[in-house]
Amino acid sequence: MKAGWVQRLALAVYLALFFVYLLGPLAVMGVSAFNTPSYPQVWPFEGFTLEWFGKLLADQDMMYGLQMSLWIGVLVVLISVPIGLAGAIVMTQIPARARATYYLVVVSPVLTPGVIIGISTVVFWREFTTMSGLRFMYDGVVMTVLGQSSFISAYCMLIILARLQRFDRAQQEAALDLGASYPQVFRHILLPFLKPALFSAGVLAFLSSFENYNTTTFSILADKTLTTVLAGRVRQGTTPAISALAVIIVAVTVLGAIVYEVLKRRDDARQRARQRAASQAEEAELGGEPAAA
Amino acid sequence: MSGGLPLIIGLPLVAAVLLVVLGALERRHSPAAGPGFFQRNGVAVGLYLALAVGFWAFFIIVLPQLAMVDMSFRPKLPPSQMGGPKDVFTLENYRYFLFGSTTSTASWNILHIKAFFLTIGVSILVTLLNFAISYPLAFHMAQSAPVARLRVLLLLLIIPYWVNEILRAFAFRVLLSSGGVVNKLLLGSGLTSEPIDFLAADVGLYMGLSYAYLLMMIFPLYNAIESLDKNQIEAARDLGAPWWHIHAFVVMPHAKPGIASGCTLVFMLCAGALAAPLVLGGPRTLWFTPIVYDRFYQAFNWPQGAAYALILLLTCIVFVLAVLRLFRLSLGEITR
Numbered sequence: 001m002k003a004g005w006v007q008r009l010a011l012a013v014y015l016a017l018f019f020v021y022l023l024g025p026l027a028v029m030g031v032s033a034f035n036t037p038s039y040p041q042v043w044p045f046e047g048f049t050l051e052w053f054g055k056l057l058a059d060q061d062m063m064y065g066l067q068m069s070l071w072i073g074v075l076v077v078l079i080s081v082p083i084g085l086a087g088a089i090v091m092t093q094i095p096a097r098a099r100a101t102y103y104l105v106v107v108s109p110v111l112t113p114g115v116i117i118g119i120s121t122v123v124f125w126r127e128f129t130t131m132s133g134l135r136f137m138y139d140g141v142v143m144t145v146l147g148q149s150s151f152i153s154a155y156c157m158l159i160i161l162a163r164l165q166r167f168d169r170a171q172q173e174a175a176l177d178l179g180a181s182y183p184q185v186f187r188h189i190l191l192p193f194l195k196p197a198l199f200s201a202g203v204l205a206f207l208s209s210f211e212n213y214n215t216t217t218f219s220i221l222a223d224k225t226l227t228t229v230l231a232g233r234v235r236q237g238t239t240p241a242i243s244a245l246a247v248i249i250v251a252v253t254v255l256g257a258i259v260y261e262v263l264k265r266r267d268d269a270r271q272r273a274r275q276r277a278a279s280q281a282e283e284a285e286l287g288g289e290p291a292a293a
Numbered sequence: 294m295s296g297g298l299p300l301i302i303g304l305p306l307v308a309a310v311l312l313v314v315l316g317a318l319e320r321r322h323s324p325a326a327g328p329g330f331f332q333r334n335g336v337a338v339g340l341y342l343a344l345a346v347g348f349w350a351f352f353i354i355v356l357p358q359l360a361m362v363d364m365s366f367r368p369k370l371p372p373s374q375m376g377g378p379k380d381v382f383t384l385e386n387y388r389y390f391l392f393g394s395t396t397s398t399a400s401w402n403i404l405h406i407k408a409f410f411l412t413i414g415v416s417i418l419v420t421l422l423n424f425a426i427s428y429p430l431a432f433h434m435a436q437s438a439p440v441a442r443l444r445v446l447l448l449l450l451i452i453p454y455w456v457n458e459i460l461r462a463f464a465f466r467v468l469l470s471s472g473g474v475v476n477k478l479l480l481g482s483g484l485t486s487e488p489i490d491f492l493a494a495d496v497g498l499y500m501g502l503s504y505a506y507l508l509m510m511i512f513p514l515y516n517a518i519e520s521l522d523k524n525q526i527e528a529a530r531d532l533g534a535p536w537w538h539i540h541a542f543v544v545m546p547h548a549k550p551g552i553a554s555g556c557t558l559v560f561m562l563c564a565g566a567l568a569a570p571l572v573l574g575g576p577r578t579l580w581f582t583p584i585v586y587d588r589f590y591q592a593f594n595w596p597q598g599a600a601y602a603l604i605l606l607l608t609c610i611v612f613v614l615a616v617l618r619l620f621r622l623s624l625g626e627i628t629r
Contacts, residue, residue, distance in 0.1 A: 021504070025468050028468055086342045086349075098312070102350075105355060106354065111613055119598065121353075123360050149353055182334055186334070213567065231459050246460040254452060
C-alpha cells in the first residue's frame with residue numbers, strides 16, 4: 001500500500017511540525033533561563049547557571065505579585081464555585097421559556113472580551129461604592145475578584161451543568177420518600193454526586209484566575225498581581241529571569257497535571273471497584289443468578 | 294456621582310421582580326404546576342440559589358455592562374460636577390473615535406479607525422489560520438489516533454495552555470528578536486546577511502496571536518469531531534467519496550457547533566488581546582485594546598474609554614451573531 005505509506009508520512013510530518021510550533025517557543029525560552037548571558041539567548045550556550053532563578057526570587061515586586069495572585073485565586077475559587085453550582089442548579093429548574101434568556105445572561109461573560117469585563121467592573125463599582133458609602137470596597141483586589149468571578153463562575157457552571165445533566169432524579173425522589181429533608185438531600189445526595197465536577201471547577205477556576213491578565217490589568221487599580229508585574233517587566237526589557245519564571249510555571253503545571261491524572265485514575269478505579277462490589281452483592285441477593293447485562 | 298446609576302440598578306431589578314411575580318401568578322392559575330422553587334429546594338438551599346445567582350447575574354454581569362454603556366454616553370467631568378447640570382447624555386465620545394475631536398467633524402480620526410479595522414481584520418485572519426492548523430490535528434486525535442497516543446497528545450497540548458499569555462508572547466520575543474534564535478539560524482546558514490526585524494514587521498505579533506489561541510480552536514473541534522460515529526466515515530469511503538468529500542460533507546457538517554465555537558472564541562480573544570500586542574507589537578503597530586487601555590489609564594478619560602470598549606464589544610457581538618447565522622446554530626450549541 002503505497003498510498004497508506006505516503007499518508008502516514010504526511011501525518012508524521014504534520015504532527016512534528018505542529019508540536020515544534022506549539023512547544024518549540026517554550027523550549028527555547030526554557031533553555032535561555034539556564035544560559036549565562038543577560039539577554040535571553042539559547043545559542044551559543046555559554047554556560048549553565050541558576051543565577052536567573054535567584055534574581056527572580058529576589059525580585060520584591062514579583063514576589064508580592066505572586067502573593068496577591070495566589071490570594072485572588074483562592075478568593076475567586078471560593079466565590080465562583082458556589083455561584084457556578086447555584087447557576088447550574090437554577091438552570092435545571094428554571095421554566096423552559098425563561099431558560100434561553102437566563103442562559104444568554106450567564107454565559108455572556110464567556111463570550112465577552114476580558115478587557116471589557118474589567119472595564120465594566122471598575123466603572124460600575126466605582127460609582128456604586130461611592131453612592132452607597134462603601135468606598136472602602138473599591139479596592140484592586142476586590143474589583144479583580146469580582147471581575148474574574150463573572151466569567152470564571154460561568155466556566156464553573158458549564159462544568160457542573162455537564163455532570164448535573166446526568167443526575168438521576170430518582171435518587172432524590174427516593175431520599176425524599178424515605179423521609180429526608182430538602183437540605184439533607186442537597187447535602188448527602190446532590191453534593192457527593194457533583195463532587196468530581198466541583199473539584200474540576202475549583203482547579204480550573206484557580207488556574208484561570210492565576211493566569212488572567214486582560215481583566216486583571218483593568219480591575220487591579222493601584223495594586224498588582226504576578227501577571228501585571230510580569231507585563232511591566234516584559235515591556236521594560238527582556239531578561240532571562242522572566243524565562244526562569246516560565247520554567248517554574250511549566251514545571252508546576254506538568255506536576256499538577258500528573259497529580260490530577262493520578263488522583264482521577266485512582267478515583268475512577270475506586271468507583272469501578274464500588275460498582276463491581278455493588279453488582280456482585282446484587283447478584284448474590286438474587287440467588288447467584290447472573291445479572292442479564 | 295453620575296445621575297444614571299439609580300436608573301441602571303433600578304430598571305433591571307424591577308424587570309426581574311416583575312418576571313418573578315408574573316411567573317408566580319401564572320403558576321397559581323395553571324392546574325398542572327409542579328412544586329414551587331422553595332418547596333423544591335427547601336428554604337435554606339433555595340435562598341442560597343436565589344442570592345448567589347441574583348448577585349452574579351445582576352451585580353457582576355448585567356449592572357456593570359449597563360453602567361459602562363451609560364458612562365460611554367456621558368461627558369468627562371470632575372467628580373464635583375457629576376449629576377449636575379452639565380451631566381447630560383452626549384455622543385462626544387463616539388465623535389472622538391470617528392473624528393479625533395469631541396466637537397468638530399472636519400477630519401477623520403485615522404489613527405484609531407485604522408487600528409480598529411486592523412484589529413478586526415487580523416483577528417479574522419488569525420481565526421482562519423488557526424482553523425486550518427488545528428483541523429487536521431483535531432481530526433486525527435478524534436478519529437484515528439490510538440488511545441495511548443491520544444493521551445500523550447492531550448498532555449502535550451495542555452502544558453502550553455496553562456502558561457500565561459504574557460510568557461507565551463515573551464517566548465516569541467526571545468525567538469524572533471533581532472538577536473533571537475531564528476535570526477541566528479538565518480545568519481548562520483547564510484540565508485540573510487543581516488538580521489530581519491520580525492517584530493517591527495508584525496510577523497511576531499501575528500504568530501504570537503495565532504500561537505496564544507491555538508488551543509481554543511483545537512479543543513472545541515476535537516470535542517465536536519469525537520462525537521461523530523466512525524461508521525459514517527467508513528460508509529462514505531466505501532461509497533467511493535474522495536477524502537475531501539468526506540471532510541466537507543460528513544465531518545464538517547457534524548462538527549459545525551465545534552467549528553463555530555472555536556472560531557468565536559479565537560476571534561473574541563484575538564480582538565480583545567492585550568498581552569501579545571503589548572509585548573510583540575512593532576513600534577508602529579496600533580492594536581485596538583491598548584488604545585482602550587490608554588484612554589483609561591493614560592488619558593484618564595473614562596467615558597471615552599467606555600465608548601471605545603463598547604465599540605469593541607458590539608463588534609464582537611456582531612461577529613458572534615454572524616457566525617451563528619452563517620452556521621445556522623443557536624447560542625446554546627456553541628457554548629456546550
